[in-house]
Every structure is written in C-alpha cells, then in structure tokens.
Amino acid sequence: MKINRYEDISQIEREAKRDYIDRHSAFVHCAASAVKGEKFKVKIQVGEEYKHPDDFDHYISWVQLWDGEKMLAQTTLSAGTMGSAPSQVEVDLYIVPTKSMKLMAHAFCTKHGLWQSNEVAVEVAE
Amino acid sequence: MKINRYEDISQIEREAKRDYIDRHSAFVHCAASAVKGEKFKVKIQVGEEYKHPDDFDHYISWVQLWDGEKMLAQTTLSAGTMGSAPSQVEVDLYIVPTKSMKLMAHAFCTKHGLWQSNEVAVEVAE
Amino acid sequence: MKINRYEDISQIEREAKRDYIDRHSAFVHCAASAVKGEKFKVKIQVGEEYKHPDDFDHYISWVQLWDGEKMLAQTTLSAGTMGSAPSQVEVDLYIVPTKSMKLMAHAFCTKHGLWQSNEVAVEVAE
Amino acid sequence: MKINRYEDISQIEREAKRDYIDRHSAFVHCAASAVKGEKFKVKIQVGEEYKHPDDFDHYISWVQLWDGEKMLAQTTLSAGTMGSAPSQVEVDLYIVPTKSMKLMAHAFCTKHGLWQSNEVAVEVAE
Numbered sequence: 224m225k226i227n228r229y230e231d232i233s234q235i236e237r238e239a240k241r242d243y244i245d246r247h248s249a250f251v252h253c254a255a256s257a258v259k260g261e262k263f264k265v266k267i268q269v270g271e272e273y274k275h276p277d278d279f280d281h282y283i284s285w286v287q288l289w290d291g292e293k294m295l296a297q298t299t300l301s302a303g304t305m306g307s308a309p310s311q312v313e314v315d316l317y318i319v320p321t322k323s324m325k326l327m328a329h330a331f332c333t334k335h336g337l338w339q340s341n342e343v344a345v346e347v348a349e
Numbered sequence: 350m351k352i353n354r355y356e357d358i359s360q361i362e363r364e365a366k367r368d369y370i371d372r373h374s375a376f377v378h379c380a381a382s383a384v385k386g387e388k389f390k391v392k393i394q395v396g397e398e399y400k401h402p403d404d405f406d407h408y409i410s411w412v413q414l415w416d417g418e419k420m421l422a423q424t425t426l427s428a429g430t431m432g433s434a435p436s437q438v439e440v441d442l443y444i445v446p447t448k449s450m451k452l453m454a455h456a457f458c459t460k461h462g463l464w465q466s467n468e469v470a471v472e473v474a475e
Numbered sequence: 476m477k478i479n480r481y482e483d484i485s486q487i488e489r490e491a492k493r494d495y496i497d498r499h500s501a502f503v504h505c506a507a508s509a510v511k512g513e514k515f516k517v518k519i520q521v522g523e524e525y526k527h528p529d530d531f532d533h534y535i536s537w538v539q540l541w542d543g544e545k546m547l548a549q550t551t552l553s554a555g556t557m558g559s560a561p562s563q564v565e566v567d568l569y570i571v572p573t574k575s576m577k578l579m580a581h582a583f584c585t586k587h588g589l590w591q592s593n594e595v596a597v598e599v600a601e
Numbered sequence: 602m603k604i605n606r607y608e609d610i611s612q613i614e615r616e617a618k619r620d621y622i623d624r625h626s627a628f629v630h631c632a633a634s635a636v637k638g639e640k641f642k643v644k645i646q647v648g649e650e651y652k653h654p655d656d657f658d659h660y661i662s663w664v665q666l667w668d669g670e671k672m673l674a675q676t677t678l679s680a681g682t683m684g685s686a687p688s689q690v691e692v693d694l695y696i697v698p699t700k701s702m703k704l705m706a707h708a709f710c711t712k713h714g715l716w717q718s719n720e721v722a723v724e725v726a727e
Contacts, residue, residue, distance in 0.1 A: 224669065224670060224717070225670055226604075260432055279532040280554070292603060295426070297424070298442070299423045299425075299551060301419070301420055301422065301536065301585060304421045304422055306386055313388070314441065314442060317438075317440065318430050319430070319431045319436055320432065331672060333554070337672075350579050350594070404657075405657035406680070410679065418587070418589070419585070420589075425677060427662065427711060457546060462545065463544070468476070512684055529697075545679070547679055548676055548677065548678045549677045551675045551677075552673070553671070553672055556697070557697045559699070562640070566674075567692065568676070569692065570684075571682070571683045571688055
C-alpha cells in the first residue's frame with residue numbers, strides 16, 4: 224500500500240500532474256507556537272490551488288490529524304457534504320497541547336488512496 | 350438506549366445539574382443563511398458555560414453533524430487531545446449546502462452517552 | 476431527526492414496505508449468555524430477508540454496537556465494499572463483557588437515515 | 602510519522618521485544634481465494650501469540666482493512682470493549698469482492714502508533 228507524500232508542485236511542469244497532486248495534498252495550517260494548556264486551532268485543508276471532486280464515487284472521505292505517532296482526531300465526511308462539486312475539504316480542529324508537537328495530516332481519497340502532508344513543528348511554551 | 354436532548358439550563362436550579370447538562374450539551378453555531386454552492390462554516394461545540402473532563406476514562410469521543418436524516422460528518426477525538434483537562438470540544442466543519450438545512454449535532458461522552466443538540470434552520474439562497 | 480426503530484415485518488402487508496423496512500433494519504445476533512472476561516462474538520447484520528443496495532449514492536455506511544448508553548464499537552464501510560450490489564452488511568465484533576449487557580445496534584443508510592435494532596439482553600456469568 | 606511494519610518474531614531473540622512486536626501486529630486471516638460477487642469473510646486480528654492491554658490510556662482504538670490503495674472498512678473500538686484486560690482485538694468483516702485483491706490491515710495503538718500487516722493476496726474467480 225502506497226502512501227503519497229507531499230510534493231512541491233512548483234517543481235512540476237505538467238499542469239494535469241500539478242492539479243492531480245495539489246488537489247489531493249493535505250495541508251496543516253496553524254500558528255508556529257502555542258501556549259501549554261490553551262486551545263490551539265489547527266486547520267486541515269485538502270488542496271491549495273486546485274479543487275477535488277465531491278462525487279459519490281470519488282471524494283475525500285476522511286482526514287486525520289497526527290502529532291508524531293499519536294492520532295489526535297479523525298473527521299469522516301459523507302459524499303455530498305462539499306455540495307457534490309469540486310472543492311477543498313477543510314476542517315478546523317481545536318486541540319490543547321501540553322508539549323511541543325510535530326503535526327501531520329492524512330487525507331484519504333476514495334479513488335486515489337492515502338495522502339500525507341508535510342510535518343509542521345509547533346513550539347509549545349509554558 | 351437513551352438520547353439526551355438539549356435542555357435550557359437557565360430553567361434548572363441546582364448548580365451541579367446545570368453543570369452536568371451544559372458540559373454535555375452539543376451546540377451548532379453558524380450563520381442563519383448560506384449561499385448555495387459556497388462554503389459554509391458550522392461550529393460544533395460541546396458545553397457553553399461549563400467544561401467537560403478530558404480524562405482517559407471519561408471524555409467526549411465523537412461529534413456528528415446532521416442535516417435532517419443525513420449525517421454530513423463525524424469527528425472522532427482521542428482521549429488527551431483536549432490536554433487531559435476540562436475543556437469544550439470544538440470543531441469547525443466547512444460544508445457546501447445545495448438547499449435549506451436543518452442542522453443538528455450529536456456528541457458522545459464515554460461515560461454519559463449520547464447528547465443531541467437543538468435543530469438549527471439555515472436558509473440557503475440561490 | 477428521526478431514528479427508525481425496529482418493526483416486525485410479518486405484521487406489514489405491503490411487500491414494498493416490508494422490503495424497505497427489513498433491508499434497513501439492524502439485527503444483533505449473539506448467544507443469550509456470556510462468560511465474564513471471555514471473548515464474546517456479536518454479529519451485527521443489516522437486513523434479514525431483503526438486501527440493501529451498495530450504490531455509491533445509497534449504501535449502509537456505518538453500524539455501531541451499543542451496550543445501554545455506552546458505544547462499544549463502530550464500523551464504517553466504503554461504498555463498494557459489498558460489491559456494488561444488493562447485500563446484507565455483516566460485521567462480527569468480539570467483545571469481552573464484564574457484566575450483563577443490553578446490546579443494541581445502529582445502522583446508517585446514506586439515503587434513509589438512522590435505524591435502531593431491538594435490544595438484546597445478554598446474561599454474563601462469573 | 603513512523604508506520605511499523607510486520608516483523609517475523611521467530612527471528613527476534615529477546616522475549617520483551619517479541620511480545621511488544623507481536624501484540625501490536627495486525628494480521629489478515631482469510632481464504633486464499635474467493636468467488637466474485639459472493640460474501641467473503643476477512644478476520645483482522647491484532648496479536649497472535651501475545652495480548653495487548655485494553656487500558657483507558659493504552660489500547661487498540663481502530664483497525665482498517667485495505668485492498669491496495671482502497672480502504673474497505675474501519676472499525677473503531679472504545680476503551681474497555683475488550684474487558685479492560687489484555688486481549689487480542691478481533692473483527693470479522695464481510696466483503697464482496699469483484700476482482701482479485703491484495704488485503705492489508707492497519708491497527709492503531711493509542712500509545713505506540715500505527716502498525717501495518719503483511720499483504721495477503723486473494724484470487725477472485727468468476
């Protein structure tokens with residue numbers, strides 16, 4: 224089983240390939256530092272420049288947020304939740320960190336498998 | 350199996366009972382109207398005035414967002430994601446409506462079962 | 476939000492309605508008694524006499540097993556897992572009881588909502 | 602994020618390490634061949650010779666069944682479902698194959714991360 228890892232699409236020449244990779248890529252967006260014991264918002268977004276279909280037989284059915292080897296949360300979507308039209312899946316998770324984190328997201332496309340984001344380091348101050 | 354429905358705690362006299370009910374209650378927060386085909390943010394929050402523990406043997410392990418009889422999304426949390434301290438579980442889901450909705454949330458506490466929010470009507474304009 | 480509760484289809488005259496109800500009904504099949512601390516098999520099946528479609532836009536996407544107010548397990552299925560043809564979703568969960576149980580299953584159809592099984596009492600002997 | 606892959610514990614000398622690896626290892630048990638369009642039973646089991654704790658802060662919280670890059674099903678367990686004692690998580694999934702498969706399981710331990718089984722080839726005859 225293949226896990227597709229993040230690729231920088233600015234390095235990819237062919238438009239169709241840039242589109243394919245970007246629309247499946249998971250991104251973790253959050254501040255670079257957090258305060259221990261306080262709520263911290265983490266956005267998982269799938270696709271940055273391109274949109275992914277939300278067809279019944281082809282959609283992003285779940286995303287997971289990981290901190291290193293620990294899964295923090297998983298959001299499962301029903302087909303049609305994104306309006307049955309191309310879109311970028313987006314979920315804001317609110318977590319409460321107790322120590323510095325290495326956040327990473329997984330996104331699962333029902334046709335094209337599992338996609339892994341880059342790791343995002345978050346400093347957590349007392 | 351009992352489903353706990355929303356109760357207005359301002360009508361409840363005893364503090365411990367207000368706390369118990371509020372910290373388990375799911376709330377759907379969103380605008381009253383949306384535009385068809387455009388992303389629409391829906392916050393699910395558990396607890397409004399009181400906080401729920403995030404203990405390994407007692408935490409909010411999932412929330413679901415429903416539109417009438419259709420489940421739109423489910424977020425599952427690991428114990429500890431809220432910092433192993435009392436907190437209010439909070440998730441922002443971005444959905445793309447195609448018609449008017451009646452949104453409702455479920456929240457599941459590993460000790461005190463299933464809690465159902467009030468229904469929130471959202472007008473969707475073309 | 477409506478939860479459809481089990482109905483005995485032998486009491487229903489119209490074939491189409493019997494089919495509709497039965498193919499969505501969740502059943503808990505297990506022994507009537509268990510031994511404390513030993514593995515105990517519980518089958519959740521959706522439909523007894525009729526089959527449910529497994530179409531991309533219409534399938535049984537999850538089942539849950541409950542003991543009273545406590546959720547024991549949830550199985551989520553991808554569309555197509557039942558061969559994209561009418562079938563009866565079936566999962567065997569192995570649980571280890573520590574006291575007598577009142578088992579109940581939920582099944583979610585992406586078109587026709589949530590269905591609740593009858594409750595099944597299981598005596599657990601030391 | 603590390604994915605722990607299957608290791609043959611007969612090659613490992615130290616008992617504690619054999620125990621650690623085996624009790625986290627996911628296994629796919631099924632027949633080597635299936636008939637197209639007919640129900641096919643697939644057991645996912647975690648651990649073969651050793652047992653994994655079912656403690657609130659340390660348990661197997663989910664398993665997934667994959668066919669190549671496609672996820673077929675995911676079962677999420679609540680802590681305590683295995684009796685709060687060491688055990689081997691076990692789920693039987695019934696799938697309906699339409700072509701030959703390469704089955705693989707993932708298991709997630711809340712303390713020790715993601716574990717991937719060996720791949721099991723299943724021939725599917727018309």
